[in-house]
Amino acid sequence: MNTIGKQVRLGLNGDEAVAYAAYHADVDVISAYPITPQTIIVERLSEFVYNGELDAEFIAVESEHSALSAAVGASLAGARTFTATASQGLALMYEILYIASSLRTSIVMALGNRAFSAPINIHCSHDDAYAARDAGWIQFFAENVQEAYDLTLIAFKVSEDKKVLFPSIVNLDGFILTHSVEPLTIFEDKKEIKEFLPDREAVNKIDPSNPITYGPLALPDYYMEIKKQQAEAFNSTPARIKEVFSEYEEFSGRSYSPLKKLYVDDADIVFVVLGSTAGTMRTMVKKWRKNGEKVGVLSLTLYRPFPSREVAEALKDVDTIVVMDRSYSFGSPGGQLYMDVAAALNKYGRYNRLINAIYGLGGRDFTPEMAEDMLHATKDPSIREIWVGVRG
Amino acid sequence: MSSWPVKWEELPIGGVVDKPGNSLEVKTGSWRALKPVIDLDKCIKCLLCWVYCPDNAIIRRDDDYVEVDYEYCKGCGICAHECPTKAIDMVEEGGE
Numbered sequence: 001m002n003t004i005g006k007q008v009r010l011g012l013n014g015d016e017a018v019a020y021a022a023y024h025a026d027v028d029v030i031s032a033y034p035i036t037p038q039t040i041i042v043e044r045l046s047e048f049v050y051n052g053e054l055d056a057e058f059i060a061v062e063s064e065h066s067a068l069s070a071a072v073g074a075s076l077a078g079a080r081t082f083t084a085t086a087s088q089g090l091a092l093m094y095e096i097l098y099i100a101s102s103l104r105t106s107i108v109m110a111l112g113n114r115a116f117s118a119p120i121n122i123h124c125s126h127d128d129a130y131a132a133r134d135a136g137w138i139q140f141f142a143e144n145v146q147e148a149y150d151l152t153l154i155a156f157k158v159s160e161d162k163k164v165l166f167p168s169i170v171n172l173d174g175f176i177l178t179h180s181v182e183p184l185t186i187f188e189d190k191k192e193i194k195e196f197l198p199d200r201e202a203v204n205k206i207d208p209s210n211p212i213t214y215g216p217l218a219l220p221d222y223y224m225e226i227k228k229q230q231a232e233a234f235n236s237t238p239a240r241i242k243e244v245f246s247e248y249e250e251f252s253g254r255s256y257s258p259l260k261k262l263y264v265d266d267a268d269i270v271f272v273v274l275g276s277t278a279g280t281m282r283t284m285v286k287k288w289r290k291n292g293e294k295v296g297v298l299s300l301t302l303y304r305p306f307p308s309r310e311v312a313e314a315l316k317d318v319d320t321i322v323v324m325d326r327s328y329s330f331g332s333p334g335g336q337l338y339m340d341v342a343a344a345l346n347k348y349g350r351y352n353r354l355i356n357a358i359y360g361l362g363g364r365d366f367t368p369e370m371a372e373d374m375l376h377a378t379k380d381p382s383i384r385e386i387w388v389g390v391r392g
Numbered sequence: 393m394s395s396w397p398v399k400w401e402e403l404p405i406g407g408v409v410d411k412p413g414n415s416l417e418v419k420t421g422s423w424r425a426l427k428p429v430i431d432l433d434k435c436i437k438c439l440l441c442w443v444y445c446p447d448n449a450i451i452r453r454d455d456d457y458v459e460v461d462y463e464y465c466k467g468c469g470i471c472a473h474e475c476p477t478k479a480i481d482m483v484e485e486g487g488e
Contacts, residue, residue: 218407222403
């Protein structure tokens with residue numbers, strides 16, 4: 001395929017890849033507070049700024065709450081704005097998450113997925129991504145380092161688009177992706193992607209000669225209309241996201257879509273999964289297919305807005321669906337992804353057999369043996385929830 | 393407020409207020425339960441009420457005596473509390 005941007009092949013870990021993406025996006029403002037496992041992202045970006053390679057304002061703040069607050073102001077002022085966090089940092093940003101979305105900022109945030117305390121743990125769970133699921137941020141999940149780079153560039157284009165105007169989170173599994181060096185292809189320099197990602201043209205930009213009040217009080221007489229407008233706008237973003245995926249493919253030669261399917265169409269059992277474990281599951285499913293098991297994998301690149309129709313369409317004729325959650329939603333009918341999948345199927349009139357597999361919490365390795373155990377457990381017709389690889 | 397949009401489709405993106413200075417259209421005087429009444433015989437023109445009023449609802453006259461702008465005064469009573477000569481009484485609305 002003839003691509004437009006000049007690219008190079010090299011080895012980077014996920015954090016460095018995201019830092020390169022923000023650098024290549026030529027961001028204007030980086031507002032961030034260091035937290036494992038995303039620290040390398042902001043370290044690299046601060047080096048780019050310090051070395052004079054990136055003409056950006058690096059705001060070293062005193063907390064994540066301030067990091068996102070400053071990012072909101074910067075984005076409203078018209079700056080291409082980036083931040084990164086993980087776990088407890090995302091939790092501290094929580095109230096500003098809703099403000100960033102409701103004020104229709106175009107912030108891009110990398111989230112190095114990490115388990116919530118307690119006990120303190122620095123490794124991967126999807127607790128933080130799930131905690132932000134209702135906040136009105138577009139969320140992408142990277143499966144590997146290449147995707148972390150690409151989706152960060154895509155996120156800027158999507159979030160700044162005048163038909164979108166919502167902030168984005170790019171999720172990458174803590175340590176599994178943030179700290180693993182993988183070969184990937186990146187653009188040679190920021191000038192190579194200017195055509196894909198030109199300078200930002202902000203809407204409602206802060207302008208002293210045309211004053212606007214951001215975040216005013218809106219009581220029962222207006223709040224509901226404002227939320228309805230936000231809901232309609234958010235739910236209409238997937239159409240534009242898919243167009244940006246196509247534009248990026250023309251530009252880079254790499255193809256993206258809201259969901260990825262392997263052997264789903266004729267499968268009896270399909271595993272639904274987010275993040276790096278999709279790769280593990282794809283390897284396992286290929287192996288199981290050779291043994292005659294009719295299995296498939298469905299993984300989501302776009303997690304919010306949740307592609308309900310596509311998920312329901314893909315899974316409608318599947319006997320058994322195993323939804324894999326790298327988190328636990330205490331007291332809920334199932335894990336967070338499980339609830340999304342169940343609701344999506346129900347919305348389109350399907351009532352398949354659903355099993356919830358809880359796996360990999362706090363960075364517990366998800367091994368091929370565990371995948372075998374999980375497949376085996378599905379053979380018991382009474383099973384509804386599996387804790388994969390837990391001792392007991 | 394008649395010029396303001398009604399339907400969700402008509403609102404400015406992000407719920408911003410894109411017409412500056414519109415707070416004048418909101419007559420907050422209707423919120424008032426207690427109404428400040430100034431006895432100018434006791435007023436010493438210290439202007440503390442004018443300084444303290446959180447809503448700019450004390451009007452400073454050319455002669456430095458003061459009046460209340462009842463269209464915007466919410467009746468918080470800070471002026472009466474601050475007045476050193478007790479020249480301001482808080483009177484129940486409709487009860488005078």
